[in-house]
Amino acid sequence: MASFDFKKEYKEFYLPPKKPQIVEVPVMDFIAVRGEGNPNEEEGDYKIAIGLLYTIAYTIKMSKLGKHKIEGYFDYVVPPLEGFWWQEGRTNIDYAQKENFKWISLIRLPDFVSKEELNWAVKEATEKKRMDFSKVEFLTYEEGVCVQCMHIGPYDHEPETIYEMERFAEEQGYRIDLAGERYHHEIYLSDVRKCKPENLKTVIRQPIRLL
DSSP: OOOBOHHHHTHHHHSOOSSOEEEEEEEEEEEEEEEESOTTOTTOHHHHHHHHHHHHHHHHHGGGGSSOOOTTOOOBOOOOEEEEEEOTTOSSOOTTOGGGOEEEEEEEOOTTOOHHHHHHHHHHHHHHHOOOOTTOEEEEEEEEEEEEEEEESOGGGHHHHHHHHHHHHHHTTEEEOOOTTOOEEEEEOSOTTTSOGGGOEEEEEEEEEEO
């Protein structure tokens, strides 16, 4: 039996078209790590956060081979890395000021993973890796109505795609709503270490509300 793959089962959220579309995103649970600063810094907080997330994600996935059995477990493909991004005092993203980024890095959790099971995974990973996983948290998030689009190309070219998304949203009677805990959202479908910048696939999602 093939492993459950979120990208294939929920194509509307992970494989949108290259033209903007409106989507309503339901409540989802995530492993999350919060931080700030330039994500491109070598040995920086962002890259450390990604390492923490994947360690916990694979601790949960591979629990099937150990003594700890998670109720309702089914085999699955670890979902792609995601990120919420914002900059204090702004209602858009200034890509020239990456040092001012605040972010929450995320990996989606299957529904069978409770907060208690995540706590088990953190404890397990801490003991095995002898690392500090205290920044890892269980995050439940309801994104609501958004405009989204598949962006192909370098991250620094995202503003062109975002402009098209904003224009489309306005044509549909909406405006971008980056306020409070509604964030610019990216889902990374390509491995940046193995993919040419011009071929990178990134789902971009922006929260919206009626005009």
